[in-house]
Amino acid sequence: MGRNDALRAARLRVGWRTVEQAATRITEHGQRLLDDRHFTVSARTWRRWEGERPGWPPEETAIVIHDALGRWPEDLGFTTPPGWIRPEHQEEQVKRRTFVSVTAAALVPGPVASQYVDPALIDYFQQQLEGHYRADMFLGPHDLIGTVSAQYQLIDKLVRSAKGETRRGLLRVGAAYAALVGWLYQDAGDMHGAAFWRGVTHEIAVRSREPHLVGYALVNQAQVRTDLGDGHAVADLCEAVLEDSHLLVPKVRIMAMQQQAHGASLTGDRNTVDRLIDQADGLLSRVDDDLPWGNACRRTPGYLEVQRATCYGRLGLGQEAVALWDQILTLIPETARRDRGVYLARHATAAAHAGAPDQALEIAQAAIGIAAETGSARMRRELLTLQQAMQPWQDAPVGRDLRDALAPVTEES
Template sequence: MSRNDALRAARLRVGWRTAEQAATRLTEHGQRLLMDRHFTVSARTWRRWEGGCPGWPPEETALVIHDALGRWPEDLGFTTPPGWLRPERQEGEQVTRCAFVSVTAAALVPGPVSPQYVDPALIGYFEQQLEGHYRADMFLGPHDLIGTVSAQYQLIDKLLRSAQGETRRGLLRAGAAYAALVGWLYQDAGDLNGAAFWRGVTQEIALRSREPHLVGYALVNQAQVRTDLGDGHAVLDLCEAALENSSRMVPKVRVMALQQQAHGASLTGDRTAVDRLIDQANALLPQVDDDLPWGNACRRTPAYLEVQRATCYGRLGLGHEAVSLWDQILTSVPDTARRDRGVYLARHATAAANAGEPEQAWEIARPAVQIAAETRSARMRGELSTLQRAMRPWQDAPVGQDLLETLADVTEGN
């Protein structure tokens, strides 16, 4: 029995007895509705829609399906992509966007606040909450956490107006970590403007703390945004600035700066620098023994530095070398790190395509598409868009058609 019974039932309800007949009728309906004689839906595509992985149709096809069957694809068993809104909900989307912007405004508490006693125990409270947010991010993705974490940053900012001495310094440290996490959540959600804003907040509060390792951490956060923007020289500038005071920073921050600098080197095409910087970071990794609650991906993520090397190799177009590394890395990624695994699979698939192995790329990419749909991670959708470009040499071959149809479910709009 077809796994997408909702679409099959809708087809039979309007009298389309077979997939071939449904494809013909939908094509005819779409050509009339859109006044476009080039609009077509094949029987092969319809059969895929009634299968276990129906994906999501292009936007105009979604409109045709709704007009023909009286229901939107999301109600017909299709995998709803991130960001999809029915046309009648566009007004609601504007309201949501306003709320999203207001969360960013929450970083700034206007005007004076009434003095209050700030208990030093609050520092431990915020640090414990922060660790929980890091764990939740692995499962939930950015959209469900942005409001919660930014609201807690706002509370820290309010308390800083009254805190003094060591309590104030502890809250500054916590505030920098919270601002950095909100910046990351915005970055993962695909809002680089919001990410840049919060990275700036992180930089400000780190400077106020006067702690060199926090300032370095904030500079690395800025470099991450520049990496996503493809600005390799800016990444190198920021990481070099962070490393100027490396003797005063904990090893963890130096590891972070070196690996991010390697990303900058990959963006400028310098493979030698990539290997040198990753190797330097690797030599420092055994020295990471601080109890700071932030920036612990290098300890928490299996094969952390090899992930960075493989990513850089993929960016440099070193397909075979990257594939070999991803083969090793993915064996150590736990099931709990589902979103990270999806990103790695997408990068692995792109490396396979660059190595001239489109069938392997297709097999690797399948679970990544599902994870992208579930987590709504813009970062992962961006990785899949990169894969889509890498598969262009095979776009007319069956494997290319299969992959591109599936990728359209989550990459539309990227």
């Protein structure tokens, strides 16, 4: 009575006949598991554990006990402290907290108090949106996610009170805000958050009854699939957009075609890449809408050649991609820091594929500095791709120099 029979039974079950033997075995097990020769459990400590006040072991010791006996301390008669989370559940807890923070702005419970919504607010939010797009060119995603998602939350609140065309106008601008939040999460490397917000974008676009926005939302979802390497899903989504191309402004059709080209590059289809990029290029001169979203094709110099060069790089066409990047980077202003950093990293990877490691290292130096400044996970991902492309020279001086240069940014990913 009053003793910890659960631990004693577990000890005997694994053949540790005495407390002294148990202390020796658990010490040996812990030193192997943790690769730490200083890890020890004394016979006196084990005897206390089997007593009436076993207390609670340190977290490392709890992990060793679980690995040796197949059960966590709370199942072995120990006194569980407040707030203890089994290590196997800690990642789930982190994911849950992250998901709650991602969804907080989009899933506000209602109803909310009714209020008058002035139609002029639509124009206000559209002007703010353009400012966010400009800021996105200069800042990393972490600095904008909170601001943009909070404004989406306000739009969602106003939509619940707005009527008629005012409500539809707010839904249209709300879809554009949700798309931007999704992009920011994608750039930050949080694909779960990105996929969630792309889904919100699609829902709001459908509610707005705006075909252009529905197409835009599907292209945004295809963009996530591109980052996930799922070329067939990219093609499915973009083909769904283009089935109703006669209903869409040229800008949306261009977006769908260039994204479908990315899908084709993932499946190794160069001919389809060139065909789609060429078709999209034929539509560029017809882009004349005043929609506030999806204007990269107007804002980004050499927009379609950027897509072609990226696809060529993915296809392993090093020399052709290098030639394109050489031309493109002369057009990109220094102020577009983050885009320039991504392009430089892709340029460097293309140089590596073309068998020019010294050129790749030289180009990469500038991209590494921008990646460190902006915190863009997308850029770090591009630099990791470069590191893989440089594997043939990993033991050469150029390979070691690149590895040293990359260390500050790749260690964060």
